[in-house]
Amino acid sequence: MDSKITIRIDGELVKTDRGASIFEAAKANGKHIPGLCNMKGLKPVGACRLCMVEVAGVNRLLPSCTTPAQEGMSVTIRSARLDAYRKQALELLLSERNHVCAVCVSNGHCELQSLATALGVTNVRYGYRYPKLGVDLSHPRYVLDHNRCILCTRCVRVCAEVEGAHVWDIAGRGIHSMLTCEMNRTWGASRNCTSCGKCVQVCPTGALAEKGFAVEEMIKRTASVERLTAVRGGGR
Amino acid sequence: MSGQTKVKLATAWLDGCSGCHMSLLDVDELLVALVERVELVYGPLVDTPEYPEAVDVALVEGAVSSIGDQKLAQTIRSKTRILISLGDCAVTSNVPSMRNTIPVKKLLERLYIEGADAAPAIPTDGVPALLRHAVPLAEVVKVDIHIPGCPPAPGAIAHVLTSLLDGKKPELAGLVKFG
Ligand code: SF4
Ligand code: SF4
Ligand code: SF4
Numbered sequence: 577m578d579s580k581i582t583i584r585i586d587g588e589l590v591k592t593d594r595g596a597s598i599f600e601a602a603k604a605n606g607k608h609i610p611g612l613c614n615m616k617g618l619k620p621v622g623a624c625r626l627c628m629v630e631v632a633g634v635n636r637l638l639p640s641c642t643t644p645a646q647e648g649m650s651v652t653i654r655s656a657r658l659d660a661y662r663k664q665a666l667e668l669l670l671s672e673r674n675h676v677c678a679v680c681v682s683n684g685h686c687e688l689q690s691l692a693t694a695l696g697v698t699n700v701r702y703g704y705r706y707p708k709l710g711v712d713l714s715h716p717r718y719v720l721d722h723n724r725c726i727l728c729t730r731c732v733r734v735c736a737e738v739e740g741a742h743v744w745d746i747a748g749r750g751i752h753s754m755l756t757c758e759m760n761r762t763w764g765a766s767r768n769c770t771s772c773g774k775c776v777q778v779c780p781t782g783a784l785a786e787k788g789f790a791v792e793e794m795i796k797r798t799a800s801v802e803r804l805t806a807v808r809g810g811g812r
Numbered sequence: 813m814s815g816q817t818k819v820k821l822a823t824a825w826l827d828g829c830s831g832c833h834m835s836l837l838d839v840d841e842l843l844v845a846l847v848e849r850v851e852l853v854y855g856p857l858v859d860t861p862e863y864p865e866a867v868d869v870a871l872v873e874g875a876v877s878s879i880g881d882q883k884l885a886q887t888i889r890s891k892t893r894i895l896i897s898l899g900d901c902a903v904t905s906n907v908p909s910m911r912n913t914i915p916v917k918k919l920l921e922r923l924y925i926e927g928a929d930a931a932p933a934i935p936t937d938g939v940p941a942l943l944r945h946a947v948p949l950a951e952v953v954k955v956d957i958h959i960p961g962c963p964p965a966p967g968a969i970a971h972v973l974t975s976l977l978d979g980k981k982p983e984l985a986g987l988v989k990f991g
Binding site: 674678 | 904909959990991
C-alpha cells in the first residue's frame with residue numbers, strides 16, 4: 577500500500593503520510609493551523625478547540641489534531657466562519673480565568689497572548705469571571721499559577737508520556753476543572769516529580785514557570801522538549 | 813471627518829495609571845497634525861469641568877471601578893459619537909481587576925484600618941464608592957473601538973486616530989497585543 581495519500585487543503589491538492597492527522601498533514605505542507613494544546617511528540621487530545629477545520633461532507637467542525645487525514649478528503653483550514661469560531665474560543669479562554677498580561681511572567685512570550693494577536697482579538701466579548709484561584713509555590717524550583725492555566729493538558733501528557741512520572745491530572749468537570757498534582761498533593765509534596773521541568777517548558781502560558789523570573793522574563797524552551805520526544809520516538 | 817471644522821476629541825481617565833495618556837502624547841509628529849485638525853475639548857490634558865455635548869471621538873483610559881467611573885462612562889457615551897477604550901485597563905480591566913476576588917469591604921478594611929499607621933478609617937468624603945468588580949468599559953457602555961496594550965503602542969493609537977480623521981475604519985488586527 578502506498579505510504580502517501582492525497583488530500584485537498586483549501587482547494588490545493590497535497591500529499592501526506594498515511595496515518596497523519598489533518599493538523600500534521602497541513603504542517604508538513606507548510607500550511608499553518610492555529611492550536612494551543614497540540615504539541616509534536618505528545619498524544620493529541622483536541623482540548624483547546626482552536627484547530628477546528630471544515631471537512632467537506634461533514635456538517636460539524638472537527639479538531640484537526642485528532643482527525644486522521646483520509647485519501648480524497650477535502651479540508652478547509654481558513655475561512656471566515658473558522659476565523660469567527662477560533663476568535664470565540666480564544667476569547668472564552670481569556671474570560672475563564674484571570675489573565676493580567678501586564679504583570680505576567682510570560683508577557684511577550686505566551687502562546688495564548690500571541691495567538692490573540694494573530695487572530696485579531698482586540699477585546700473579549702464575554703463577561704470575565706474573575707474566579708478566586710490559588711498559586712502553588714511549594715515546589716523548590718517551579719510555580720503553578722492556576723489563574724493562567726487554560727487546561728490544555730500539555731503538562732499532564734509530557735509528564736506521563738515522556739518523563740514517565742505522571743504527576744499531573746485534571747480534576748473536576750466543566751468550568752470547575754483544575755490541574756491537580758497526585759490526587760491533590762501540593763507540588764512540593766509530590767512523590768513522583770523528578771524536577772525535570774518538562775511541564776514548565778511545554779506550558780503555553782504563564783501557568784507553569786520557573787521561580788525567580790519577573791514579569792516578561794519567562795521564555796519557554798518548548799523546542800528542546802519537542803526534539804527530545806522526536807529522539808525518543810515518543811508519541812507520534 | 814475631514815473639512816474645515818475641527819474634530820472634537822475628548823480623553824478621560826478612569827481607573828488607570830495615566831500610562832495610556834503618556835502613550836497618546838508619544839505619537840510624535842502626529843501631534844502636529846492633530847493640533848491642526850483636532851480640538852481637545854475634555855480630559856486631564858485640558859481644563860474643562862463638564863463633559864461637553866456632541867463630541868466626535870473619546871479616548872477612555874482605565875477600568876470602571878467606582879460609581880464615579882460608571883457615571884462618567886455613561887455621560888461620555890451619551891454625548892460622544894465614537895467611543896474608544898484605550899489600553900488594557902479599559903479593554904480587559906487588567907491590573908485594577910486584581911482586587912476583584914476580594915470583597916470590597918474586606919479590601920478597604922485591610923488597607924485603611926489594618927494597614928493604617930495613624931487614624932484608621934475608611935475614607936468616604938468626596939470619594940465615590942467602589943463597585944463590586946473593576947470591569948472593562950464595554951461591560952458598562954457600548955464601545956466602538958478597542959486599543960489593547962499596557963500601555964497601548966503609540967503606533968496603534970496613531971493608526972486609529974489618522975484612520976478616523978481620514979474617514980476610514982481603523983483595522984487593528986495583528987497590530988496590537990494585550991499586556
Ligand atoms: S498567561 Fe499569557 S495571556 Fe495569560 S496573562 Fe500571561 S501572558 Fe497574558
Ligand atoms: S517537573 Fe517533570 S516530573 Fe515534575 S511534574 Fe513537571 S514534568 Fe513531571
Ligand atoms: S499548567 Fe500550562 S500546560 Fe498545564 S494544563 Fe495549564 S496551561 Fe496547559
